[in-house]
Amino acid sequence: MQKQKILIIGGGGREHAxxxxxxxxxxxxxxxxxxxxxxxxxxxTNVTISATDIPKLVEFAKREKxxxxxxxxxxxxxxxxxDAFRAEGLRIWGPxxxxxxxxxxxxxxxxxxxRHGVPTAKYEVFNDFEKAKKYVEKGAVPVxxxxxxxxxxxxxxxxxxxxxxxxxLEDVLVKKVFGNAGxxxxxxxxxxGIEISAHAISDGKSFKMxxxxxxxxxxxxxxxxxxxxxxxxxxxxxxIDSAMMKRIExxxxxxxxxxMAREGRPFVGILYPGIMLTPEGPKVxxxxxxxxxxxxxxxxxxxxxxxxxxxxxxxxxxxxxxxIKWKELYxxxxxxxxxxxxxxYEKGKVISGIMEAGMQPDVIIFHAxxxxxxxxxTTNGGRVLGVSATGSSMKEALDKAYKAIEKIxxxxxxxxxxxxxxxxxxx
Ligand code: AMP
Ligand code: GLY
Numbered sequence: 001m002q003k004q005k006i007l008i009i010g011g012g013g014r015e016h017a018x019x020x021x022x023x024x025x026x027x028x029x030x031x032x033x034x035x036x037x038x039x040x041x042x043x044x045t046n047v048t049i050s051a052t053d054i055p056k057l058v059e060f061a062k063r064e065k066x067x068x069x070x071x072x073x074x075x076x077x078x079x080x081x082x083d084a085f086r087a088e089g090l091r092i093w094g095p096x097x098x099x100x101x102x103x104x105x106x107x108x109x110x111x112x113x114x115r116h117g118v119p120t121a122k123y124e125v126f127n128d129f130e131k132a133k134k135y136v137e138k139g140a141v142p143v144x145x146x147x148x149x150x151x152x153x154x155x156x157x158x159x160x161x162x163x164x165x166x167x168x169l170e171d172v173l174v175k176k177v178f179g180n181a182g183x184x185x186x187x188x189x190x191x192x193g194i195e196i197s198a199h200a201i202s203d204g205k206s207f208k209m210x211x212x213x214x215x216x217x218x219x220x221x222x223x224x225x226x227x228x229x230x231x232x233x234x235x236x237x238x239x240i241d242s243a244m245m246k247r248i249e250x251x252x253x254x255x256x257x258x259x260m261a262r263e264g265r266p267f268v269g270i271l272y273p274g275i276m277l278t279p280e281g282p283k284v285x286x287x288x289x290x291x292x293x294x295x296x297x298x299x300x301x302x303x304x305x306x307x308x309x310x311x312x313x314x315x316x317x318x319x320x321x322x323x324i325k326w327k328e329l330y331x332x333x334x335x336x337x338x339x340x341x342x343x344x345y346e347k348g349k350v351i352s353g354i355m356e357a358g359m360q361p362d363v364i365i366f367h368a369x370x371x372x373x374x375x376x377x378t379t380n381g382g383r384v385l386g387v388s389a390t391g392s393s394m395k396e397a398l399d400k401a402y403k404a405i406e407k408i409x410x411x412x413x414x415x416x417x418x419x420x421x422x423x424x425x426x427x
Contacts (some may be wrong), residue, residue, distance in 0.1 A: 010034075011033065019033060068311070077103070099265045107125045112256075118252055118256055119280075123189065126173070143165050145159055147182040193279065200272075202257050206257070206319045212235065213237065215232070269289060332419060347380050
């Protein structure tokens with residue numbers, strides 16, 4: 001069998017988890033990560049090229065004769081990494097710049113949903129502060145203010161009062177705290193309900209669903225404090241039955257994949273809508289054009305099918321024939337973050353206990369912000385590690401992960417103690 005040279009773009013927990021899964025494929029040869037982290041070093045070679053330096057990545061893929069590149073983070077997708085690789089005849093997996101606009105422009109995504117009847121919160125788009133201000137003054141609270149572009153998951157404010165909404169409008173449109181990502185602002189109706197993540201893999205024409213998962217985005221227990229990239233995730237969700245899965249498929253995924261194809265932007269890759277389960281049914285509050293982080297860390301633990309078979313089916317238009325097998329298990333992934341995150345934090349803290357933690361039954365530690373400095377494993381980012389575990393019940397998986405976490409320590413480390421707690425209540 002021909003072994004493939006594979007390049008994985010990115011350097012977080014998601015990329016470590018995808019690399020871990022890919023490395024189990026019979027077809028996987030050498031793995032390269034750009035830029036990778038201390039965890040990916042155990043699977044292959046870290047290349048010191050940033051995930052957004054597309055010309056250098058193209059040059060590297062050509063020089064090293066890379067057979068397949070997996071484009072996982074949002075930034076390179078929004079910069080057109082898939083278009084650039086394809087233009088050079090290089091095989092790459094992910095949506096084009098035009099297809100990933102569903103994620104990088106919330107204004108585009110909202111108008112798209114309106115055009116194709118995908119259920120979402122009511123909204124208006126503004127680029128003029130005075131007009132936006134008048135709209136908020138006339139409207140109800142809570143109200144949600146969103147910078148339209150990519151803002152590291154920090155461009156959304158759920159404002160409880162009009163004062164807060166106006167402050168956030170001013171931050172985005174006048175003070176430009178998110179730079180060009182805030183040239184436009186989406187003002188959206190507040191949706192109440194349970195928040196879940198759906199993932200579907202598409203080849204541009206048809207798609208297959210992954211089980212739903214649930215991220216916990218706020219920094220503190222009880223879902224309070226500022227939003228983060230994601231502090232912990234569980235999958236599959238005990239409270240999502242097959243009727244709800246079918247609704248999500250029919251009302252959200254199908255019209256989106258078909259709508260993108262009709263608009264001449266076939267969506268190849270992972271479509272990940274953030275969904276609120278409202279009393280009126282599931283509604284989309286955001287689209288992502290990629291695998292979620294940390295959702296992926298649970299999916300890779302549950303996936304029984306070779307990930308490269310799934311990727312090939314997506315690139316080659318063969319999703320209809322694809323059978324995806326999932327292990328009959330539950331998985332969780334708990335993020336361990338630096339003190340101060342998601343605000344400012346220090347790097348370079350020495351991490352201890354990770355070997356012992358990783359030896360606990362059914363536990364795998366995925367690295368996010370880590371770096372080897374003079375043979376020590378040190379912190380190098382906001383989210384540092386993800387402790388994943390599987391079990392025959394969600395409770396068992398969570399107990400295993402939390403037991404493993406007790407072995408790990410570094411100065412200032414923080415993690416949520418309540419991941420999966422509300423879902424367990426609904427078991
Ligand atoms: P996003 O960056 O779009 O994922 O939004 C960040 C968080 O804001 C989400 O995880 C939701 O908790 C919340 N959010 C976004 N849109 C809405 C909405 N329309 N109503 C209520 N909460 C929302
Ligand atoms: N789970 C959060 C994200 O990937 O955007």
